[in-house]
Amino acid sequence: MTHVLITGAAGMIGRKLTTRISVDGAIGKSAIDALTLVDVVASPDVTGFAGRVASSTADLASPGVAARLIAARPDVIFHLAGVVSAEAELDFDKGYDVNLDGTRALLEAIRAVGEGYRPRLVFASSIAVFGAPFPQAIADDFHLTPLTSYGTQKAICELLIADYARREFLDAVALRLPSIVVRPGLPNRAASGFFSGIIREPLAGMEALLPVDEDVLHWHASPRAAVGFLVHAATLEREALGTRVALTMPGVCCTVGEQIAALRRVAGDAVAARIRRAHDPLVERIVAGWPRRFDPRRALALGFGVEANFDDIIRVHIDDELNGVIAR
Amino acid sequence: MTHVLITGAAGMIGRKLTTRISVDGAIGKSAIDALTLVDVVASPDVTGFAGRVASSTADLASPGVAARLIAARPDVIFHLAGVVSAEAELDFDKGYDVNLDGTRALLEAIRAVGEGYRPRLVFASSIAVFGAPFPQAIADDFHLTPLTSYGTQKAICELLIADYARREFLDAVALRLPSIVVRPGLPNRAASGFFSGIIREPLAGMEALLPVDEDVLHWHASPRAAVGFLVHAATLEREALGTRVALTMPGVCCTVGEQIAALRRVAGDAVAARIRRAHDPLVERIVAGWPRRFDPRRALALGFGVEANFDDIIRVHIDDELNGVIAR
Numbered sequence: 294m295t296h297v298l299i300t301g302a303a304g305m306i307g308r309k310l311t312t313r314i315s316v317d318g319a320i321g322k323s324a325i326d327a328l329t330l331v332d333v334v335a336s337p338d339v340t341g342f343a344g345r346v347a348s349s350t351a352d353l354a355s356p357g358v359a360a361r362l363i364a365a366r367p368d369v370i371f372h373l374a375g376v377v378s379a380e381a382e383l384d385f386d387k388g389y390d391v392n393l394d395g396t397r398a399l400l401e402a403i404r405a406v407g408e409g410y411r412p413r414l415v416f417a418s419s420i421a422v423f424g425a426p427f428p429q430a431i432a433d434d435f436h437l438t439p440l441t442s443y444g445t446q447k448a449i450c451e452l453l454i455a456d457y458a459r460r461e462f463l464d465a466v467a468l469r470l471p472s473i474v475v476r477p478g479l480p481n482r483a484a485s486g487f488f489s490g491i492i493r494e495p496l497a498g499m500e501a502l503l504p505v506d507e508d509v510l511h512w513h514a515s516p517r518a519a520v521g522f523l524v525h526a527a528t529l530e531r532e533a534l535g536t537r538v539a540l541t542m543p544g545v546c547c548t549v550g551e552q553i554a555a556l557r558r559v560a561g562d563a564v565a566a567r568i569r570r571a572h573d574p575l576v577e578r579i580v581a582g583w584p585r586r587f588d589p590r591r592a593l594a595l596g597f598g599v600e601a602n603f604d605d606i607i608r609v610h611i612d613d614e615l616n617g618v619i620a621r
Numbered sequence: 622m623t624h625v626l627i628t629g630a631a632g633m634i635g636r637k638l639t640t641r642i643s644v645d646g647a648i649g650k651s652a653i654d655a656l657t658l659v660d661v662v663a664s665p666d667v668t669g670f671a672g673r674v675a676s677s678t679a680d681l682a683s684p685g686v687a688a689r690l691i692a693a694r695p696d697v698i699f700h701l702a703g704v705v706s707a708e709a710e711l712d713f714d715k716g717y718d719v720n721l722d723g724t725r726a727l728l729e730a731i732r733a734v735g736e737g738y739r740p741r742l743v744f745a746s747s748i749a750v751f752g753a754p755f756p757q758a759i760a761d762d763f764h765l766t767p768l769t770s771y772g773t774q775k776a777i778c779e780l781l782i783a784d785y786a787r788r789e790f791l792d793a794v795a796l797r798l799p800s801i802v803v804r805p806g807l808p809n810r811a812a813s814g815f816f817s818g819i820i821r822e823p824l825a826g827m828e829a830l831l832p833v834d835e836d837v838l839h840w841h842a843s844p845r846a847a848v849g850f851l852v853h854a855a856t857l858e859r860e861a862l863g864t865r866v867a868l869t870m871p872g873v874c875c876t877v878g879e880q881i882a883a884l885r886r887v888a889g890d891a892v893a894a895r896i897r898r899a900h901d902p903l904v905e906r907i908v909a910g911w912p913r914r915f916d917p918r919r920a921l922a923l924g925f926g927v928e929a930n931f932d933d934i935i936r937v938h939i940d941d942e943l944n945g946v947i948a949r
Contacts, residue, residue: 436764438865445784449777456773537766
């Protein structure tokens with residue numbers, strides 16, 4: 294029986310992961326008997342799950358919080374809690390407090406248990422650990438060159454987690470997630486938010502602002518695919534990973550122009566016409582330093598899968614969020 | 622006029638750097654008017670230097686220490702303080718406290734000054750940020766894959782420093798120093814200590830233990846070359862570095878067997894015969910994960926220089942430490 298802890302459970306991916314594993318009732322072949330959710334805001338109610346559920350509203354970086362969560366010795370920990378890129382760039386202290394010190398508090402709480410306790414930690418890292426200039430396609434052994442504080446914090450956490458895993462305090466997988474599109478709900482403060490906005494708003498009958506040029510190339514996966522990455526990571530054999538526990542996840546590589554063309558194919562001209570150009574220098578500057586295309590060989594060899602093209606990413610949004618209904 | 626702060630000033634490189642810059646009286650074209658030395662043990666006396674000297678015995682990671690040192694707004698900071706590799710591996714908490722938290726305290730103290738204060742920080746990183754498996758020669762864009770806690774701490778500091786530099790809180794250069802040989806004095810707790818021991822002890826008429834096989838290949842520079850790297854780094858133009866502030870330093874690549882052959886050439890058979898084989902599994906395991914050969918193009922293009930071969934490294938030791946006298 295498996296006890297699962299999810300940090301950042303109230304976030305977009307946290308909610309979808311919670312729903313997925315509570316419906317599945319298992320991680321791989323292991324049944325889940327307990328689910329602990331934590332976030333700085335209230336986590337969602339869990340329905341249709343037979344096991345125990347505990348939710349708490351707390352900040353991992355606050356004294357004692359991580360120790361309290363780890364005292365129950367969860368077997369699988371999905372560590373998703375974090376401040377997004379634009380916020381970490383605007384608020385230097387908050388970014389380091391939450392993204393670095395929060396993670397370190399969690400790792401230290403795990404180490405402090407001792408007695409052979411060695412949970413599986415699945416960490417949501419980001420392709421923002423890489424910064425320009427880039428090769429044509431970024432291989433698994435490209436160096437860490439973040440150009441944002443957010444990317445720096447994620448890269449540092451990858452290194453910490455690898456060291457804690459090497460010391461056998463835990464088993465770990467760090468997933469460098471693509472930009473997740475289409476994010477449902479309201480825009481958040483991530484600089485990458487427009488990648489979702491230009492699909493989500495038009496499909497809902499609203500105008501969307503495009504702050505960058507159409508030739509901006511980027512690396513995407515759907516929320517459904519991201520949840521699939523996390524669940525798959527929890528089931529990987531320790532030996533399959535070795536000491537290099539950070540993996541770039543597969544994604545769909547396309548330009549903003551190709552995203553818009555896909556929207557036109559899937560939803561029609563009238564929907565695609567709802568995108569309005571409005572350059573934003575801050576977003577342009579941040580995005581210019583971001584990676585574009587990867588060669589995620591290790592992740593593919595380890596069985597991680599993603600959508601075949603951007604049309605499919607749009608269809609996942611229409612299925613999962615809009616009940617199949619487009620505002621034409 | 623330049624105020625220089627050296628952390629870890631009582632260490633081997635710290636002492637040699639202190640001597641070098643106090644004799645030079647300048648860093649590049651800028652005269653030094655003040656020198657501040659700090660270490661957890663007493664720093665050496667400075668002789669023959671006309672400017673002000675302040676020494677303190679303190680731990681950078683202790684509250685208030687970094688702020689007090691930075692209050693005088695040093696223009697150039699050589700940050701050498703740290704726990705060595707074997708000690709960081711054996712004492713997990715101490716390694717992170719000193720090597721990570723001490724550095725972070727220094728960076729935060731610099732940031733807290735504000736008012737346009739932007740010192741040049743030269744950080745002593747290490748080739749231990751890289752871990753096996755390796756390519757034939759490690760290029761400047763090889764990824765950070767430390768296999769020790771020490772290497773992890775150095776890699777994290779490189780990332781932090783790059784982010785603080787990008788945010789313009791300081792100017793920074795992080796130097797990935799080769800294994801420094803021949804270290805004078807008593808053996809320290811670094812796993813790399815034998816690389817010096819097998820030269821230093823025989824030259825002094827004593828037996829030395831060799832804990833690894835003779836085919837172990839490694840990357841070396843003399844203490845004199847290391848001090849040269851640090852001083853040169855303090856004079857680099859900010860624009861020459863860009864956002865990638867960590868540089869692998871040039872070194873002499875040779876096997877332990879080639880080291881011994883060089884010792885035989887420079888000092889004779891009787892000296893080289895003082896090396897005794899005594900395998901040490903801990904040292905063998907640590908060293909097996911270390912990098913061997915680099916392609917340090919960026920550093921060479923930026924004017925960093927090193928000895929031409931291992932014979933020269935041995936001669937530096939005989940000149941600088943033994944007044945030219947070998948115990949035959």
